[in-house]
Amino acid sequence: MEHFGYKPSLDRSIGKFASFAAGVSYISILTGTFQLFYFGFGTAGPAYLWSWPLVFIGQMAVALCFMELAAKYPVAGSVYNWSKLLGSRIVGWSSGWLMLTASIVTLAAVVLALQLNLPRLWSGFQIIGDGTGEYDYAGNAVILGTILIIITTVINALGVKLMAMINSAGVFIELIAAVLIAIILAANIERGPDVFFSTNGYGTGESGGYLGAFLIASLASGYVMYGFDTASSLGEETMEPRRTAPKAIFRAILASFVIGGAILVFAVMAAPDLDDPALGEQSGSLQGIVEAVMWGPLGDIFLVCIVIAVIVCSLAVHTAAIRLTFAMARDNALPFGNALARVHPKTQTPVVPAIVIGVLAVLILVININQPKIFTVLTSIAIIMIYLAYLMVTGPLLKKRLQGQWPPKDLKEDGYFTMGRWGMFVNIVAVVWGAAMALNLAWPREAVYGTPWYNTWGAFVYIGIILAAGLLWYGLKGRHHIGVLRSHASSTKE
Numbered sequence: 001m002e003h004f005g006y007k008p009s010l011d012r013s014i015g016k017f018a019s020f021a022a023g024v025s026y027i028s029i030l031t032g033t034f035q036l037f038y039f040g041f042g043t044a045g046p047a048y049l050w051s052w053p054l055v056f057i058g059q060m061a062v063a064l065c066f067m068e069l070a071a072k073y074p075v076a077g078s079v080y081n082w083s084k085l086l087g088s089r090i091v092g093w094s095s096g097w098l099m100l101t102a103s104i105v106t107l108a109a110v111v112l113a114l115q116l117n118l119p120r121l122w123s124g125f126q127i128i129g130d131g132t133g134e135y136d137y138a139g140n141a142v143i144l145g146t147i148l149i150i151i152t153t154v155i156n157a158l159g160v161k162l163m164a165m166i167n168s169a170g171v172f173i174e175l176i177a178a179v180l181i182a183i184i185l186a187a188n189i190e191r192g193p194d195v196f197f198s199t200n201g202y203g204t205g206e207s208g209g210y211l212g213a214f215l216i217a218s219l220a221s222g223y224v225m226y227g228f229d230t231a232s233s234l235g236e237e238t239m240e241p242r243r244t245a246p247k248a249i250f251r252a253i254l255a256s257f258v259i260g261g262a263i264l265v266f267a268v269m270a271a272p273d274l275d276d277p278a279l280g281e282q283s284g285s286l287q288g289i290v291e292a293v294m295w296g297p298l299g300d301i302f303l304v305c306i307v308i309a310v311i312v313c314s315l316a317v318h319t320a321a322i323r324l325t326f327a328m329a330r331d332n333a334l335p336f337g338n339a340l341a342r343v344h345p346k347t348q349t350p351v352v353p354a355i356v357i358g359v360l361a362v363l364i365l366v367i368n369i370n371q372p373k374i375f376t377v378l379t380s381i382a383i384i385m386i387y388l389a390y391l392m393v394t395g396p397l398l399k400k401r402l403q404g405q406w407p408p409k410d411l412k413e414d415g416y417f418t419m420g421r422w423g424m425f426v427n428i429v430a431v432v433w434g435a436a437m438a439l440n441l442a443w444p445r446e447a448v449y450g451t452p453w454y455n456t457w458g459a460f461v462y463i464g465i466i467l468a469a470g471l472l473w474y475g476l477k478g479r480h481h482i483g484v485l486r487s488h489a490s491s492t493k494e
Helices: 016-027 029-044 046-072 078-086 089-116 136-157 160-186 193-197 209-217 241-270 285-293 298-329 351-367 374-402 409-413 420-442 458-481
Strands: none
Touching: 016 029, 016 160, 016 241, 016 298, 029 046, 029 089, 029 160, 029 209, 029 241, 029 285, 029 298, 046 078, 046 193, 046 209, 046 241, 046 374, 046 409, 046 420, 078 089, 078 298, 078 374, 089 136, 089 298, 089 351, 089 374, 089 458, 136 160, 136 298, 136 351, 160 241, 160 285, 160 298, 193 241, 241 285, 285 298, 298 351, 374 420, 374 458, 420 458
């Protein structure tokens, strides 16, 4: 804290499991796998699952870099503060702006997953139409999502202890449910693993053949394995953060890969009919396989667990966005910085950012209420912005390594996490991976972004507008007054 010139102002009460739970709930095994399985399977068939280990390897390289940084600087708004320290003020601000806007978009995208599950449990949750109309699905998803955002706003405003308690309980349920789903699916397999070694006719007649289809489908895996930096972003509220945060990051991404991968693999092997077109549609997807395999009310019980996973995932995303807003605001790096950086004296949490982020996420949903492709478009844009924000950390970190300025000697000397001699290689992999995946996801494809042209080129158009608007504010006003607010400055800075 002293290194960044801040004085402690948040409630330091998060333990080891709560820190791990924050990373796991943001990644959210059940939310991610169940929300976009239809997209991956429908685009490239069973073999799309090879993107799961591919994404894991790339994101693990990024996570290892973050673990070193968390061992040295476990601070709120981790990605923003890290890039500011490693790069420059403009790099730090740009990464923070991208990460913040992406987090708000991610919150809007995640809450939409309720639509995939609640109407299956009770038809009364389909408030708009019967689900067969052109906009019934997207419109109803917006209503359910708005209700959830209101809930996460209230919980976050009431304090980190309540958030951590609910989040930890939800993650505990999610992990148990995920393991049980994988076991039950494995007990009902109908085909061997050879199904993953064939294109099964997917990609025929398309540009790039199966590789083209596979690269599109990889979005379904890329969507799941990010957000592990949340454990470090809550570092100022975590006990022994320099030791706890790196371990939480590692365990979160590893658990998500193993358990999520088991669910996906066994689901494909247990599906009654892989030629069923419903598997590639939002209305069928992975939920359809679970319902078909589970006996009696068991399918509904697991759908309830998926709903819980969506809720805690939304809560974690909202929490991470609040900490990033707070971190930038106390540097006076956002409009209305004083108000956004204010910590409630009783709950010791930033209340204004919780409300502002909730309102903005709802506005994103309302603007897109008549867009049937709202799921994949919002998801794609959010992922790309986060990959770019991550690059603004791993890129400058690699430059520091090449200059011999990283890792700091105290990491090894004091027993904190460091990659040692593997650091350079892993860092290079992280940078190459991040750049390649961001480009792949941003590539203009009608299969992802739809039409007209401004949607097809949506990643470049919308992200360009967001970044340009932010840089305009930064250039005209922000850069002239950025600096730690007096109310948050440490005694050495006062």
